[in-house]
Each structure stands twice: as structure tokens, then as C-alpha cells.
Amino acid sequence: MSRNPRKNTSPRATIDDVAAEAGVSIATVSRVLNGITHKASAKTQQHVLDVVARLDYRPVHAGRALRTMRSALVALFVPDTSNMFYATIADAIASHLKDSGSSMILCNTRDEPAIQDRFLEEMESHLVNGIVLLGAVDSPGLRQAVANRLPVIFLNRRPPAGVDAPYIGVDNPLAGREVAEHFLERRWIPAGAIHGPLTSSASRGRYQSFRTQLARAGVKLEKRFVQPADLTIASGYQAAVDMLSERPYPRAIFCGNDLIAYGLYWRCCELKIRVPSELAIFGFDDNPLNEWLAPWLDTVRVPYEDYGAAVARALSLLSESPRRRIPREVILPHRLVIRR
Incomplete structure (x- = not known):
């Protein structure tokens, strides 16, 4: 049972109700709630706050918003x-x-x-x-x-x-370079990429720096091993259908995000391509579900x-x-x- 019947059976309390119950003016209630302490004694302030709590009064902030914009x-x-x-x-x-x-x-x-x-x-x-x-x-x-x-x-x-x-985020170009360096260390050649929309600075930074870093090492991405995709599982799957339409397959594919990687993985399962022993998949974001559902996925973790x-x-x-x-x-x- 509720301790305060007003919450269930009475209309919402108004500032008039608080003032009447506390025996003070509406102006006094307003000043107390706005933290103006020099206009009322400490005892009066506490009394008003007690009545506010008892009546479950919630101030309307529209007036304050208009004053401060x-x-x-x-x-x-x-x-x-x-x-x-x-x-x-x-x-x-x-x-x-x-x-x-x-x-x-x-x-x-x-x-x-x-x-x-x-x-x-x-x-x-x-x-x-x-x-x-x-x-x-x-x-x-x-x-x-x-x-x-x-x-x-x-x-x-x-x-x-x-x-x-102001901008807050990870260094996407740096992360893309680090993924490329990892591919080179593992000798995952030929490499592929399913990138997100290049109108996005995040997707563009990841993919372009990945491609550039590989090129500096003398590794060029083959045209058929690069596919665009939206940042969804379905789009990742369709991109994988197009990329893996014929052999040979890439040794590893860098995906614009983890959802794209999920779609790619599903297509690999349909084609009976073993992940990661035959084709490694690298994502981006480190979806919180990965630890439970995607032990096959290497990725870039962002600090949520x-x-x-x-x-x-x-x-x-x-x-x-x-x-x-x-x-x-x-x-x-x-x-x-x-x-x-």
C-alpha cells in the first residue's frame, strides 16, 4: 500500500497546495525550491521541504527554462x-x-x-x-x-x-592503421574490406587508413574484395554474398562495424567457410554481446x-x-x- 494516498487517488499537488499546507506564501515556497536561502529561516526552509516531500510535489520547470533559456x-x-x-x-x-x-x-x-x-x-x-x-x-x-x-x-x-x-570519439584513422598492421603481422593476404558509408567520417577514416597502411606495405586491396555496406547485419550479409561469389576468397576481411561482421559470418556459415581458420573476420565497436555470442570475432573496442x-x-x-x-x-x- 502506498504511504501517500495522493499519488494514487488525488490530483497532482500544486505550489498553492504546498504553500497552504506549510502556512507560507507561494513566493516563499518558490524561493526555497530555487535555493534562495537568505529570505527564510533554516527552520522555515526545512518545513517547506518536508511538506514538498509529503505532498510529492514536483515543480514545473517551464518558468525557470524561460528565464534561463x-x-x-x-x-x-x-x-x-x-x-x-x-x-x-x-x-x-x-x-x-x-x-x-x-x-x-x-x-x-x-x-x-x-x-x-x-x-x-x-x-x-x-x-x-x-x-x-x-x-x-x-x-x-x-x-x-x-x-x-x-x-x-x-x-x-x-x-x-x-x-x-566539439567532437568526442575514438581516433578512427589510427584504429584502421592498427588493424592493417595486425593483418600484415598475421600475413592475412589477400585482404578484404566491407566498409560502412563513406559519407560518415568514422567509416571513411577506418577504411581509408586501413587501405593506405596496407598499400605502404605493398599490399593492394583487389577491387572485388572491397564492398560497401550500411551498418546493419542484412547489409553486411548482402555484401558478403557479392564478395564471396567465387573463389579464391580473401584470407581476412575488415568490417566497418560488428553488425556487418555478423552478416559476413552468416554467409561464411552458409558456404561452409571455417572462421577464422580459413577466413578471419575483424569488426569494429566490440558489441557487448560479442563475449557471449561471437568468440570468433576480433574487433576494435571503443570505451562505451x-x-x-x-x-x-x-x-x-x-x-x-x-x-x-x-x-x-x-x-x-x-x-x-x-x-x-
Whole structure:
């Protein structure tokens, strides 16, 4: 049984109810809740807070948001809510924002500029305290939001050319080079690659540096051993169907993310190609499920939890002073995960 019947049987308490119950003015209640301590005694303040708790009163923040032109809401834009990579980072960010008293709104852009722009316009009207773009696409609305000095932070994909805003993420080109060096050390030649959309700075950085590092060692990727794909299992599978349509097969394939790698693995199973003894698969992200479901997959691990802390810190700096110069680039550590 609930200790407070109001929660189940009565309308939500208002500031008028609190003032009447506490025997003080509405202005006194407002000042206490806003942390203005010099207008009431410590005893009165505690009495008001006790009544607030007893009535389960929850202040409406619209007035405060209008005064400060900022609310306690943070919008996180992701291109695919079904992707475990984005979901895990979203969870880490939400956890850290909760500790700072903020709440998160999740917006699924589906990687489409028009949808992203609609959400940007909507979030600006909500006076959000920050917009975190986990996989942004270039769009007119995005450039306008930055021009309007909205507190925008880019994650995973860098800001488009000409857009000055903070970036938080791993060094994708460095990771791609390290994967290439691993291929060379293992003598996994011929090599292949199923890369993500090259419009994404993350996918482009990984693939191009991988290809360049191999070329420096005198290893050229054959045209038929390079396939594009969306960052999904189905697209990875179709790319694998095209790449593995005839022998000989590559000795190893670098995939733009782990979901692409899953699709490739499924096609290998259909063709009875043994992984990794006949064909090694290398992914990117280190999906949290890999440890349980993909012991065959080598990959690049990104620090999911670090994203949450870095975003919370950047938003805190921006809220202190929107014009303050915060670090334009925060590079998080990555590492190669070799499971065999």
C-alpha cells in the first residue's frame, strides 16, 4: 500500500497546495525550491521541504527554462536505435546525465537529414540544455543550429566541414592503421574490406587508413574484395554474398562495424567457410554481446562508458558559459580485441 494516498487517488499537488499546507506564501515556497536561502529561516526552509516531500510535489520547470533559456533536458540523436553500439553509448550518457540532474530525450534520425532537421527545430523550441549528435549527417538545419549557438556536441562522427563544434570519439584513422598492421603481422593476404558509408567520417577514416597502411606495405586491396555496406547485419550479409561469389576468397576481411561482421559470418556459415581458420573476420565497436555470442570475432573496442563521462563534462562546461571555449576534440582510447 502506498504511504501517500495522493499519488494514487488525488490530483497532482500544486505550489498553492504546498504553500497552504506549510502556512507560507507561494513566493516563499518558490524561493526555497530555487535555493534562495537568505529570505527564510533554516527552520522555515526545512518545513517547506518536508511538506514538498509529503505532498510529492514536483515543480514545473517551464518558468525557470524561460528565464534561463535552457531546460534540464538533453537531446541525444542516434541514426539507429536498434544498433547495440548506439544503445550502449546512450545508456552510458543517460546514466551520467542522471547524476547531474538532467534528463535525456532520445531522437532516432534514421540517418536522414530531413528527420534530423525536424528534431533539431523541435529540440530548440524545448530549450534543451544540449544536443548530442551520435552519428550526425550534414544538413541545413544542423548548420543553422550551430550558427544559432545551440550547445551541440558531435560523437563518433566529426562535424561537417566548416562547422565549429566539439567532437568526442575514438581516433578512427589510427584504429584502421592498427588493424592493417595486425593483418600484415598475421600475413592475412589477400585482404578484404566491407566498409560502412563513406559519407560518415568514422567509416571513411577506418577504411581509408586501413587501405593506405596496407598499400605502404605493398599490399593492394583487389577491387572485388572491397564492398560497401550500411551498418546493419542484412547489409553486411548482402555484401558478403557479392564478395564471396567465387573463389579464391580473401584470407581476412575488415568490417566497418560488428553488425556487418555478423552478416559476413552468416554467409561464411552458409558456404561452409571455417572462421577464422580459413577466413578471419575483424569488426569494429566490440558489441557487448560479442563475449557471449561471437568468440570468433576480433574487433576494435571503443570505451562505451567513457562516452558518458565525456559528454556530461562537455555539457557542464557549455552550461556554465555557452561562449566558453571548451576542448574542440576529446579523443577516447580504443584497443584491439584479439579473441584467438
